[in-house]
Amino acid sequence: MKTRFMMSTAAGAVLAGGLSTAAVAEDLTLCWAAWDPANALIELSKDFEAQSGHTMNFEFVPWTSFADRMLNELNSGGQLCDLMIGDSQWIGGGAENGHYVKLNDFFDANGIDMADFIPATVTGYAEWPKNTPNYYALPAFGDVVGWTYRKDWFERPELQAEFMQTYGRALDVPATLEELKDIAEFFQGRDIDGTTVYGAAIYTERGSEGITMGVTNVLYNYGFLYENPDQPYDLEGFVNSEGAIAGLEFYKELYDIGTPPGSSNWYMGENIDAYRSGQVAMQMNFAFIWPGVEADENVGGGRSGYFPNPAGPAGQFAQLGGQGISVVAYSEKQDAALEYIQWFAQPSVQAKWWELGGYSALRAVVEDPGFATSQPYAQTFLDSMAIVKDFWAEPAYADLLIPMQERIHNYVVAGEGTAKEALDGLVRDWTEVFEDEGKL
Amino acid sequence: MSFSPIDRAAAKTPNGVARRIRGLSDRTIAWIFVAPTIFLLLAVNIFPLIWTIRLSFTNFRVNRPNNDVEWVGLQNYQRILTDPDIWQTMQATAHFLIWTIILQVLIGFTLAFLINKKFKGNDMWTTIIVFPMMLSPAVVGNFWTFLYQPQIGLFNYVVAFFTGVDPASFSMIGDVNLAPWAIIIADTWMWTPFVMLICLAGLRSIPDSIYEAAECDRASKWRQFWTITIPMALPFLMLAILFRGIENFKMFDLVVQLTGGGPGNTTTLTSIDLKREAFEKWRTGYSSAYAVILFVTVFGLASIYVKALNKVKER
Numbered sequence: 001m002k003t004r005f006m007m008s009t010a011a012g013a014v015l016a017g018g019l020s021t022a023a024v025a026e027d028l029t030l031c032w033a034a035w036d037p038a039n040a041l042i043e044l045s046k047d048f049e050a051q052s053g054h055t056m057n058f059e060f061v062p063w064t065s066f067a068d069r070m071l072n073e074l075n076s077g078g079q080l081c082d083l084m085i086g087d088s089q090w091i092g093g094g095a096e097n098g099h100y101v102k103l104n105d106f107f108d109a110n111g112i113d114m115a116d117f118i119p120a121t122v123t124g125y126a127e128w129p130k131n132t133p134n135y136y137a138l139p140a141f142g143d144v145v146g147w148t149y150r151k152d153w154f155e156r157p158e159l160q161a162e163f164m165q166t167y168g169r170a171l172d173v174p175a176t177l178e179e180l181k182d183i184a185e186f187f188q189g190r191d192i193d194g195t196t197v198y199g200a201a202i203y204t205e206r207g208s209e210g211i212t213m214g215v216t217n218v219l220y221n222y223g224f225l226y227e228n229p230d231q232p233y234d235l236e237g238f239v240n241s242e243g244a245i246a247g248l249e250f251y252k253e254l255y256d257i258g259t260p261p262g263s264s265n266w267y268m269g270e271n272i273d274a275y276r277s278g279q280v281a282m283q284m285n286f287a288f289i290w291p292g293v294e295a296d297e298n299v300g301g302g303r304s305g306y307f308p309n310p311a312g313p314a315g316q317f318a319q320l321g322g323q324g325i326s327v328v329a330y331s332e333k334q335d336a337a338l339e340y341i342q343w344f345a346q347p348s349v350q351a352k353w354w355e356l357g358g359y360s361a362l363r364a365v366v367e368d369p370g371f372a373t374s375q376p377y378a379q380t381f382l383d384s385m386a387i388v389k390d391f392w393a394e395p396a397y398a399d400l401l402i403p404m405q406e407r408i409h410n411y412v413v414a415g416e417g418t419a420k421e422a423l424d425g426l427v428r429d430w431t432e433v434f435e436d437e438g439k440l
Numbered sequence: 441m442s443f444s445p446i447d448r449a450a451a452k453t454p455n456g457v458a459r460r461i462r463g464l465s466d467r468t469i470a471w472i473f474v475a476p477t478i479f480l481l482l483a484v485n486i487f488p489l490i491w492t493i494r495l496s497f498t499n500f501r502v503n504r505p506n507n508d509v510e511w512v513g514l515q516n517y518q519r520i521l522t523d524p525d526i527w528q529t530m531q532a533t534a535h536f537l538i539w540t541i542i543l544q545v546l547i548g549f550t551l552a553f554l555i556n557k558k559f560k561g562n563d564m565w566t567t568i569i570v571f572p573m574m575l576s577p578a579v580v581g582n583f584w585t586f587l588y589q590p591q592i593g594l595f596n597y598v599v600a601f602f603t604g605v606d607p608a609s610f611s612m613i614g615d616v617n618l619a620p621w622a623i624i625i626a627d628t629w630m631w632t633p634f635v636m637l638i639c640l641a642g643l644r645s646i647p648d649s650i651y652e653a654a655e656c657d658r659a660s661k662w663r664q665f666w667t668i669t670i671p672m673a674l675p676f677l678m679l680a681i682l683f684r685g686i687e688n689f690k691m692f693d694l695v696v697q698l699t700g701g702g703p704g705n706t707t708t709l710t711s712i713d714l715k716r717e718a719f720e721k722w723r724t725g726y727s728s729a730y731a732v733i734l735f736v737t738v739f740g741l742a743s744i745y746v747k748a749l750n751k752v753k754e755r
Contacts, residue, residue, distance in 0.1 A: 068719060068720065071503070072719070075502060075503045075505075075722075093503075097503075097505075097506075196591070196608065205700075206700055206701065206702045206703075207696075207700040207701070260590075260591065261590040261591070261608050261609070261610070261611045261614065262588070262589055262590040262591070262611035262613065262614045263614065264611065264613065264614030264615075264702060264703045265613070265614070265699070265700050265702055265703070279591065398503075398720065398721070398722065399721060399722070402716070402720055402721055406705075409702060409703070409704065410704040410705065413614070413702060413703040413704060414616045414702070414703045414704025414705070414706065415616065415704075416704050
């Protein structure tokens with residue numbers, strides 16, 4: 001508490017001094033994952049360097065080791081990063097363990113209003129505790145799991161006719177998860193232009209967060225809840241409800257009948273590769289890949305289409321991705337780091353961020369009348385961002401993620417036990433974590 | 441009159457320093473030289489070991505620096521030794537260890553036996569065979585991931601060529617039954633040359649005169665192999681087994697790159713499990729106890745083995 005008070009005071013002191021008066025040119029380091037949007041951010045940040053006189057350095061780590069590397073850095077009080085674009089689930093730990101500077105006073109002093117950002121991104125990336133006006137980040141990159149499909153294959157008359165004959169409906173964007181499974185099954189092992197192709201690339205990765213980010217898109221839509229809505233941390237009957245069990249069984253069936261052989265440890269990169277190389281008809285992936293798909297010479301240029309995660313029996317939701325940008329509390333260059341956030345929040349910068357391939361979370365950008373037609377995937381992005389849910393963002397999020405990865409992967413990929421056993425086990429694991437945390 | 445380098449160095453030593461050194465005993469000078477090494481050994485090896493043992497009796501978590509650290513006695517050890525998941529990783533490690541050693545010793549010794557014969561291109565073949573062990577395990581892991589790809593992997597096509605099965609019908613790293621063998625094959629490919637080199641050194645250390653004497657006694661090649669070659673190369677073979685045993689007990693990088701410990705827990709070796717406990721779950725006290733158990737296991741087994749090795753050498 002004392003540390004938090006001191007940080008708030010420090011942030012207040014910084015803004016009281018006035019950011020525009022910062023005269024010392026600093027070398028700032030921004031830490032993020034190594035992926036396409038990071039390259040766009042380097043490009044974008046050149047404007048900041050020109051305007052402010054500060055120099056931007058970047059520390060980008062591949063997704064599979066991003067959490068390990070950066071949480072190590074934060075836990076050890078390291079000063080490598082002045083700015084951190086940390087995953088949405090880190091916000092609880094970042095706030096409670098004093099890794100991130102609280103930004104409320106800074107936002108107030110500089111006219112940055114969280115109401116100007118997509119509400120789901122504010123809750124997901126910036127707030128801790130959730131749904132309270134305590135901000136530790138500025139929404140930096142909106143992201144959500146959606147689907148990409150081979151529009152050119154779907155439009156082939158012979159495939160449409162065969163699909164109609166088999167399933168009694170048109171081969172089109174699936175409205176439900178059941179329809180999606182049919183399409184995956186239809187394409188599985190099919191010969192297209194002399195190549196054997198498969199149904200869908202889905203997340204199965206076990207080492208970091210892959211299979212959790214995938215299976216939740218099905219679990220949510222089948223009725224899985226993280227906890228009793230009326231009693232926090234009450235898990236029994238919500239995590240392992242009958243709907244959740246049916247959802248997990250669905251995901252395993254989809255894996256068994258509609259995915260490429262050998263896709264037992266796939267996450268974002270593997271799914272992209274499989275799709276771009278023409279191995280699969282559909283891929284589950286975060287929206288950040290869509291600009292790259294459009295630009296790809298094999299699958300871009302109108303050959304691909306996009307759709308939000310289809311509905312299930314209990315509704316339509318999609319897994320939230322994306323991140324907020326925070327100032328690291330251990331940085332000695334917090335003034336300059338806050339200056340970067342102030343610059344980044346400007347509407348003109350956010351508009352350019354979208355142009356370069358970054359998914360802005362600023363409402364002025366995404367609610368612009370021209371936004372939905374600005375890119376083939378823009379409307380799907382908007383539709384998907386309206387149905388997001390996120391994983392736990394508790395300080396113990398890593399402890400909660402690991403058993404979910406293990407339980408789900410072991411059931412879906414390795415076929416160990418039943419869906420009920422997997423989710424019952426998850427309830428036990430999570431209960432133990434919350435007991436250790438003193439929350440139960 | 442000529443002066444040795446030592447005399448010249450002594451002559452150049454300033455008088456003050458020389459007086460001070462002259463006042464020191466040989467034992468003190470020896471300690472001065474040895475002290476930095478001892479200090480490093482204590483700082484890098486002994487202190488962390490003692491610290492780990494101490495942490496293993498606590499509930500310390502490095503990602504909860506503000507939490508109270510409680511002394512939990514033997515609770516961590518008890519939890520580890522009664523956890524069926526940990527015994528499963530022990531079994532996976534034992535399976536990996538036993539089969540890699542068997543295959544590497546058999547293939548490595550056979551290769552060494554063949555390379556030991558004089559033939560044209562001997563040196564070139566030795567270089568080619570040794571090549572895999574020069575690669576980084578991460579590179580080998582990546583490389584074998586591609587080889588095992590069901591759609592494009594060479595391994596599946598070779599198997600398909602000989603058996604007639606569809607190459608895309610099986611996945612070496614995605615199947616719970618095949619994945620443990622996938623890591624064994626990759627490790628055997630990489631480290632058999634190491635065993636071969638040690639065996640080759642053993643075979644080349646056997647004097648030709650012993651074989652000549654056996655020839656005089658009209659011993660068959662088969663008998664020479666079992667009564668001369670194997671007994672005399674045995675200490676080297678045992679040394680190779682010791683090295684590979686210790687290395688494979690702590691195998692990490694190659695397997696992580698290949699399978700990530702999956703599918704399920706089928707290729708989760710103890711080192712991978714320990715890393716997850718320590719640096720993903722951040723259960724520092726628990727993982728310290730885990731590390732101590734593994735250390736005692738390896739140290740105990742290696743000590744017994746080294747005693748056996750010494751007995752074989754004495755024969």
